[in-house]
Amino acid sequence: MAKFLLKKIGWLFTLFLTTTSIAFSATEVEGMRVWSATEKTRLVFDLNTTAEYRMFALTQPDRVVIDIADTYLKRPLPQNDFDNGLVYGVRSDRKNNGILRIVLDLNQAATYSSYLLKPYKNLGYRLVVDLSQTGYKKVITQPKTLKASTTIQPILIAIDAGHGGEDPGAIGIKGSREKDIVLAIAKKLAQLVAKEPGMEPIMIRNSDYYVGLYDRIKKARQAKANLFISIHADAFLHPRAQGASVFTLSDQGASSAAARYLAQKENESDLIGGVQIKGKDNSVAQILLDLSQTSARQASLKAASDILRQLQKVGAVHNTTVQHAGFAVLKSPDIPSLLVETAFISNPTEERKLNNPNQQSQIAQAVMNGIRAYFYHNPLPKTLLVQRQHVIAPGDTLSGLAQRYEVSLNELRLANGIKGDFINRGDTLLIP
Structure with a gap:
């Protein structure tokens, strides 16, 4: 009898070790974060380790299913993070075979993409799921003529609000987030461009979601933009730094230590915001490699100078000349591109001003005045200004x-x- 008990205890101990090792080896979903907009929704699942998964879409009703192998939830998924976006609800169920099934209930059919990200800084493993409104890319069309009876084309201004979604950008002392402030300024600028005769705005992002640095370039190029402006409100190492700056691309070193520091921070956005760096298609690879066209850079410098002159009229500037650094978001070979640091959010005084809608409007108006001055003095063929x-x-x-x-x-x-x-x-x- 004692021998039998010993065998039974040994078997139970072996079973305990086996089931415990399985539990410890399983992937754990620690939480879910959502950034929801009309045309795009991003869901980020925080994991304790890497995972194997598959995705597929179903119809009637529309939904997307995510199956993650050998995984369980640490806590229930939040149900109140959907704000009139593509997703209206999320469900989950753990199958007997250890697969965690997550079902995203959709308001309409959507295309999806996904990828796993490795840990970076304070972020762990992440499964990123992007949903896009079906046909959303059709918003980017060939420029329409201003009048059906003419060949006059509008001047297209691509307005890029930096950061977004999981990437808040710089954080002010009072907790202000760069992504919110620059989106507000970008929207005000788009309204001014839309009112300007002969010009039309193209918003790179309209709401709180992240767009990869090279996808921002790609979107502007697909729309055949005539000028690309990226808007930021960054932080520096000490709170005394103040004033606006305007940057163009440099591949031969930054014009100052501050320019080098800011470019390094901005170029990390894809790692924070959640973008699969590897496997970019040939068109993006060409953007990264084909930097031989000097005309776009010369035009960038002229436009940047005009905008900087206008910014000097509404507040302090950090540098009285256009600065240069290796910002990845400016690496379009054929579109004049510039980056505007509207102010330093790390400066308490400037943080307060940046949150003021009147100050935001003044900044947007200054940038608009610079855009107008540039195109008035460098009118493009077949546009209203050249006429x-x-x-x-x-x-x-x-x-x-x-x-x-x-x-x-x-x-x-x-x-x-x-x-x-x-x-x-x-x-x-x-x-x-």
Whole structure:
């Protein structure tokens, strides 16, 4: 009898060790975070280790299913993180074979992509699931003509609000998040561009979700943008740093230690925001490699200079000249691209100002004035601005021309960089 008990105890101990090792080897879903928008929703599942999984879509009703092998939930998945996005609910069930099934209930059919991310800084293993509204990419179309009877094309301004979603960007002392502030400024700028005759805005992101650095470039190129502006409000090593800066791309070293520091921080966004770096397609690889076109860089510098001059009128600037650094988001070979650091969110005074809607509007207006000045002095073929020119003839006066073309004197001065009323015979005026 004692021998039998010993055998039974030994068997139970072996079973305990086996089941315990299985439990400890299983993957654990520690939590789920959601960033929801009308056209795109991102879900991030925090894991304690890597995992094997599969995904598939079902219809009637629309849903996406995620099966994760040998996995269990640490706690129930949140049910209140969906804000009028593609997903309205999430369900889960652990099967007898150890598979954790997560079902995403959708408001409409959606395409999906997913990938696993390794730990980075304070972030652990992550399973990232991106859902996109079916047909969303059709929003990016060929530029429409301003008038059906002409070939005049609008000037397309790609407006990129930095960070988003899982990547909050820099955090101010009062807890302000860079991603929220720059999105507010970007939306105000888009409204101004939309009102500008001959121009149209392209928003790289419209809400709180992350877009990969090279996907931002790709989206602007697909839309055939004429100018790419990335808006930020970064932090520095000490809270005394202040003022706006404007950057263009440099592949031969940064123009200052601050520029190098900021570029390094911004280029880490994909690791924080959750982007699969490997396996980019050939079109993106070409973007990364084909940096030989100098005309885009020269245009970038001109546009950046015009915007910096306008920013100086609404507040302090950190540098009075355009700075250069290796920002990944500026590496488009054929679109003039620049990055605006609107202010330092790490500076308590500037953090307070950046949260003020009036200050946001002033920044957006300054950038708009710079955009206008650049394209007035560098009009593109087949656009409205190139059609609106006047060669000054004998007897012409600035006030008379303003009346003839039904524009204000101030608009005429601003478009041509004129401070007074003096004009020279034979010069060409740009008519706003």
